[in-house]
Amino acid sequence: xxxxxxxxxxxxxxxxxxxxxxxxxxxxxxxxxxxxxxxxxxxxxxxxxxxxxxxxxxxxxxxxxxxxxxxxxxxxxxxxxxxxxxxxxxxxxxxxxxxxxxxxxxxxxxxxxxxxxxxxxxxxxxxxxxxxxxxxxxxxxxxxxxxxxxxxxxxxxxxxxxxxxxxxxxxxxxxxxxxxxxxxxxxxxxxxxxxxxxxxxxxxxxxxxxxxxxxxxxxxxxxxxxxxxxxxxxxxxxxxxxxxxxxxxxxxxxxxxxxxxxxxxxxxxxxxxxxxxxxxxxxxxxxxxxxxxxxxxxxxxxxxxxxxxxxxxxxxxxxxxxxxxxxxxxxxxxxxxxxxxxxxxxxxxxxxxxxxxxxxxxxxxxxxxxxxxxxxxxxxxxxxxxxxxxxxxxxxxxxxxxxxxxxxxxxxxxxxxxxxxxxxxxxxxxxxxxxxxxxxxxxxxxxxxxxxxxxxxxxxxxxxxxxxxxxxxxxxxxxxxxxxxxxxxxxxxxxxxxxx
Numbered sequence: 044x045x046x047x048x049x050x051x052x053x054x055x056x057x058x059x060x061x062x063x064x065x066x067x068x069x070x071x072x073x074x075x076x077x078x079x080x081x082x083x084x085x086x087x088x089x090x091x092x093x094x095x096x097x098x099x100x101x102x103x104x105x106x107x108x109x110x111x112x113x114x115x116x117x118x119x120x121x122x123x124x125x126x127x128x129x130x131x132x133x134x135x136x137x138x139x140x141x142x143x144x145x146x147x148x149x150x151x152x153x154x155x156x157x158x159x160x161x162x163x164x165x166x167x168x169x170x171x172x173x174x175x176x177x178x179x180x181x182x183x184x185x186x187x188x189x190x191x192x193x194x195x196x197x198x199x200x201x202x203x204x205x206x207x208x209x210x211x212x213x214x215x216x217x218x219x220x221x222x223x224x225x226x227x228x229x230x231x232x233x234x235x236x237x238x239x240x241x242x243x244x245x246x247x248x249x250x251x252x253x254x255x256x257x258x259x260x261x262x263x264x265x266x267x268x269x270x271x272x273x274x275x276x277x278x279x280x281x282x283x284x285x286x287x288x289x290x291x292x293x294x295x296x297x298x299x300x301x302x303x304x305x306x307x308x309x310x311x312x313x314x315x316x317x318x319x320x321x322x323x324x325x326x327x328x329x330x331x332x333x334x335x336x337x338x339x340x341x342x343x344x345x346x347x348x349x350x351x352x353x354x355x356x357x358x359x360x361x362x363x364x365x366x367x368x369x370x371x372x373x374x375x376x377x378x379x380x381x382x383x384x385x386x387x388x389x390x391x392x393x394x395x396x397x398x399x400x401x402x403x404x405x406x407x408x409x410x411x412x413x414x415x416x417x418x419x420x421x422x423x424x425x426x427x428x429x430x431x432x433x434x435x436x437x438x439x440x441x442x443x444x445x446x447x448x449x450x451x452x453x454x455x456x457x458x459x460x461x462x463x464x465x466x467x468x469x470x471x472x473x474x475x476x477x478x479x480x481x482x483x484x485x486x487x488x489x490x491x492x493x494x495x496x497x498x499x500x501x502x503x504x505x506x507x508x509x510x511x512x513x514x515x516x517x518x519x520x521x522x523x524x525x526x527x528x529x530x531x532x533x534x535x536x537x538x539x540x541x542x543x
Contacts, residue, residue, distance in 0.1 A: 068096060072103070080106035080139075084129060102132045106140040107165070130164045137194075138168040145177040145202075162186035169194035177202035190243060191219050197227040220246035231256035231281075236266040236291065245271050252277045259284040259309075269294040269315075276300060282307035290343065311343060312350045321356050327363035329391075352380040361389045363412075397461060400434035407440050413448035413477075433465050441466050445473040451500040456507070463509035470513060476500060476520040490522070497523040 067075075079087045079101050087101040109126070143161075165173070166188035173195060189198060220239070222228075225247040230240075236257060237243075244250065250272045259282070270278070275297040282291065296315035305312065306327040328347060354360060360382065385403045389410040392399065396411065444462065449455055463472070478496060497520040505516060505527065515528035 068093070072100065075100055076103045076105065080104040083108045083110065085110075088129075102134050104133065105135050105138055106142075107133070107138055108140075108142045108144075110144040126161060130161060133168075136168065138165065138170045140172040140174075141165050141170045142174045143176070145175075159184075159186060163188055166192055166194075171195065172197040174199040175201065187219070190246070191221045192225075193221075193223060195222055195225050198222070198225060199227070199229040199231075201229070201231050222247045223249070225250055227252040229254040232258045234258055236268060241268045241271070247272070249274050251275060254279045256281040257283065266291040267293075269296065271296045273297070274299055277302040279304040280307060281305075282309050284309060311346045313346075314350070314353045317353055317355075319356050321354060323359045324354050324357045325361035325363075326351065327361075329363050355380055355382060356384055357382065358384045359387045360385050363389075363391050396458065397434065397437075398430050400436055401430065401432075404435040405440055406436040408443045409441060410445045411447065413446070413450070429461050437462065437465050438467055440468065442468060442470045443473075444469065444471075445475075447475040448477045449474050451476050451478055451497075456500075456503055459504060460507045463507050463511075463514070465510060466514070467510050469509070469511040471515045471517065473517045474504070474519070476518060478521075494522045497521065501525045 079090060084104075084107060087104055090101055091098045109129070111126075163186070166186075170192075171194055173189065174197075185200070189195070220243050222243075226249060228244070228247060228250060229252075231254060234257070236259075240255075244253070251274055253270070253272065253275055256279075270293065272278075273296075276299055278295075278297065278300060280293070291310040293310050293312050294315060295312065295318075297318065298316060299320050300318045301320050302323045303318075303321060304325045306325075306329075308328050326347075328344075351362065380402065382403050383405060385406055387408045388403055388406055389412070390399075391412045393411060393413050400406065400409075444466075459472075459474075463469070476497060478493075478500075500520075501518050501523055504518065505525070513528060515526065518525040
């Protein structure tokens, strides 16, 4: 490890200059302890050979970083005696940070059961920040002391975890959930939704940051759980599966929520009350490879459109949907939400794009990523037909637009023509061109064809009339990069660079 190499260098240097002043050793114990606390336990213990003063200094550390796997500078999986010795030698009554890493495939269940006393000893030291990482795919029992602690402020469990609690009875442990000072909870990655999850979250009255990540088994049962967290500000939920799935339903009651990140094509979400404090929201309904849901996708999209309708207070919004769907088409036309605070929008729905802008009257920055699933499919006429009225944001607010993955067909040019002719304050339009019938050139003739097609698109684009006299257009293609904002006789002029 890097910190151990530094220590070895220091030891060699100190030996050569033993008659000179030892600046490091002259520092106060409190500073030295803080330095050692930031090293791995292996490196911290190594300092005991420096001098008599350093011999026991490592035992006063307030941060414990312990790795158990098959490398030269960590503790071996079967070396429980060494771990016991380390824990008993540490004299600090309080451990601020504990980071345990079981990154080995050799750690079997019986051997791991011997580690439960370690957790008890660690929790006895009033640990504030606890992180456990494991990659082993077996039922890992969450120590009871980790869900009943007055001192814990941050709890992070990472790896392939099973949702099993200690053997002394799930019900008794669930009733003793008590984390009154926990502010950050991260559970990654469970292969099922534990039935005690809602109770665990409720036991954290001042919880501010919640991360949940599930990599579900094939065809798990449908789940329902609620998230009740009166002080929650940031929440991230990822739900993945590679098999067939029935809908999970998740209820959220978090009135102080300001930042929401959801990547989940499986679950149906709802707010118990309108999240008026929400500022940033990222919602991805894109499916992962192999995900199959045996409930109607139209019903799901309709329910999730209602959920998105509650994002009325956000200023930064990311919406990534499945394929060519547009979530706004599922809403009741008589009760369409207006996102009056959204300034930044990133999305992948190209369908009815201009129509959708009506919901964002103050939008200034727009990023559109066109889905690869939609690439190569014919564009329906209504995709580019102008709405009855020009969106307010297009007339007076939109400053930058970036479109990634544009196919550069005729209908696309019509859409761009509409935008340029109505965007009064547009400062920059960036287009990433990805023509689906253009493959990597195998010879000079094919290279010339690619160049010609992209050049034709650029020529047509830069000839379009536009309302903003200061708008710069930037085009990035496979062979041609073009940009410019000069206006001559009502047309844009540009410079073009040809690449390989």
